[in-house]
Amino acid sequence: MWWHQHNLCFRHPIEEDYSGELEKKVATITETDESTESEGVIDSHKRREILSRRPSYRKILNELSSDVPGVPKIEEEKSEGEGTPPNIATMAVPTSIYQTSTGQYNEETELAPSHMAAATGDMPTYQIRAPTTALPQGVVMAASPGSLHSPQQLAEEATRKRELRLMKNREAAKECRRRKKEYVKCLESRVAVLEVQNKKLIEELETLKDICSPKTD
DNA sequence: AGAGCGCGGCGTCACCGAAC
DNA sequence: GTTCGGTGACGCCGCGCTCT
Numbered sequence: 001m002w003w004h005q006h007n008l009c010f011r012h013p014i015e016e017d018y019s020g021e022l023e024k025k026v027a028t029i030t031e032t033d034e035s036t037e038s039e040g041v042i043d044s045h046k047r048r049e050i051l052s053r054r055p056s057y058r059k060i061l062n063e064l065s066s067d068v069p070g071v072p073k074i075e076e077e078k079s080e081g082e083g084t085p086p087n088i089a090t091m092a093v094p095t096s097i098y099q100t101s102t103g104q105y106n107e108e109t110e111l112a113p114s115h116m117a118a119a120t121g122d123m124p125t126y127q128i129r130a131p132t133t134a135l136p137q138g139v140v141m142a143a144s145p146g147s148l149h150s151p152q153q154l155a156e157e158a159t160r161k162r163e164l165r166l167m168k169n170r171e172a173a174k175e176c177r178r179r180k181k182e183y184v185k186c187l188e189s190r191v192a193v194l195e196v197q198n199k200k201l202i203e204e205l206e207t208l209k210d211i212c213s214p215k216t217d
Numbered sequence: 218a219g220a221g222c223g224c225g226g227c228g229t230c231a232c233c234g235a236a237c
Numbered sequence: 238g239t240t241c242g243g244t245g246a247c248g249c250c251g252c253g254c255t256c257t
Binding site: 172 | 242
Binding site for chain 1: 226227228229230
């Protein structure tokens with residue numbers, strides 16, 4: 001794909017800021033009013049509010065692609081096993097783990113271990129680095145919640161649910177980052193293309209001016 | 218050699234919107 | 238109303254580079 005051929009060898013400061021800058025650049029060049037961010041001055045809370053309302057990268061990119069020919073689409077995920085996106089190394093997602101008896105779980109009812117207190121910031125005491133393959137493949141999940149009675153069983157179930165949720169979120173985060181990188185690459189390419197286009201138009205304008213302006217001498 | 222720094226990647230939490 | 242996926246934010250870790 002064409003946008004992958006750019007060999008950009010500079011380092012980015014912080015990824016969020018960088019992609020934000022790119023977005024501004026593209027918006028400036030194209031003069032669209034995406035009004036992405038006026039961040040930088042606003043406090044983190046406001047910024048968070050603003051950022052959290054942005055549509056997903058896939059959505060943005062797909063909208064871009066419909067506007068501008070040549071902008072690639074991020075593929076929609078097919079259902080499990082229907083083929084992986086082209087540029088991800090097939091991740092060893094232990095799909096069988098998802099096959100719980102209920103297929104669902106309730107996040108809110110989960111046990112809140114003491115380490116959860118770290119959510120407020122400061123020192124994250126929750127650093128229990130669960131191995132990437134926290135649960136082995138083919139693990140058969142426990143019985144449905146309805147059959148759980150003893151406190152121990154309930155605790156086990158809660159732990160299992162939490163691990164499952166963490167694992168899913170882990171994979172989601174990876175995928176999200178991959179998309180984000182793709183999105184940033186796409187923006188970079190678009191900036192390059194638009195800059196060339198802009199330059200050409202300016203040159204053309206100058207030429208036309210020369211032709212149309214009356215000679216003074 | 219090793220201290221310091223910047224960066225990329227990861228795991229996790231919190232939050233939001235969409236889907237049901 | 239509940240569940241689930243997507244994503245920003247945060248903190249940590251490892252790596253490479255530079256400086257002393």
